[in-house]
Amino acid sequence: MTTNQEEVKLLGAVGSPFVCSVKIALKLKGIEYNYHEEDLSNKSDLLLKYNPVYKKVPVFIHNEKPISESLVILEYIDEIWKQNPILSSDPYQRALARFWSKFIHDKIVTTSIKAFRIVDDEKEREKNVEESSEALQILENELKEKFFGGNEIGFVDIVAVFIAFWIPLIQDITGLQLFPAEKYPKLYKWSQEFLNHPIVKENVPPRDLLFAYFKARYESLIASK
Known part of the structure; x- marks a missing residue:
């Protein structure tokens, strides 16, 4: 479990399968997080700040450190929070x-x-x-x-x-x-x-x-x- 809900944020959009996969992983791990819904036709300053390269969701922010691309985010989540692993130890x-x-x-x-x-x-x-x-x-x-x-x-x-x-x-x-x-x-x-x-x-x-x-x-x- 996270000790402070403010430490974990997810920028997403409801129609994105990539955002959905991150949400599932977080729920499986029991991680509390703040969710920010993005309007991709009018991208927020927050999205542009945290993902200036691709300017798309999902963006995962842990202790103000942003991570982009869903596969990378999923691996990061599994490495940081060891409970309920989604990747094998082998x-x-x-x-x-x-x-x-x-x-x-x-x-x-x-x-x-x-x-x-x-x-x-x-x-x-x-x-x-x-x-x-x-x-x-x-x-x-x-x-x-x-x-x-x-x-x-x-x-x-x-x-x-x-x-x-x-x-x-x-x-x-x-x-x-x-x-x-x-x-x-x-x-x-x-x-x-x-x-x-x-x-x-x-x-x-x-x-x-x-x-x-x-x-x-x-x-x-x-x-x-």
């Missing part, structure tokens, strides 16, 4: 968790966001859909236990919140079925177990609110084409 298992987390970021988050975008070039969309599908299949084959971390939620599961929560949300809006349950049965089962975990359930954003927000943006983009 160096090889830690290395594997880092590998798969980077794989999810680079091969699934990035390509699926591109696949969901409204583009004129249909070949580009098909390429991104294919790359996302291939990456999801690789991850499906990798999942051996209840969670990627074994029987308890770990580092990779937390990073993969984008797959469990955001992909189904966006595919319901766009109609592009990137993550059908019948194609990825193990991943789908994992996603349901993960989202039903009390700490995860408490820290993902309200689905209805986010659905309405993204749907309005999507329809606005279609109308402007």
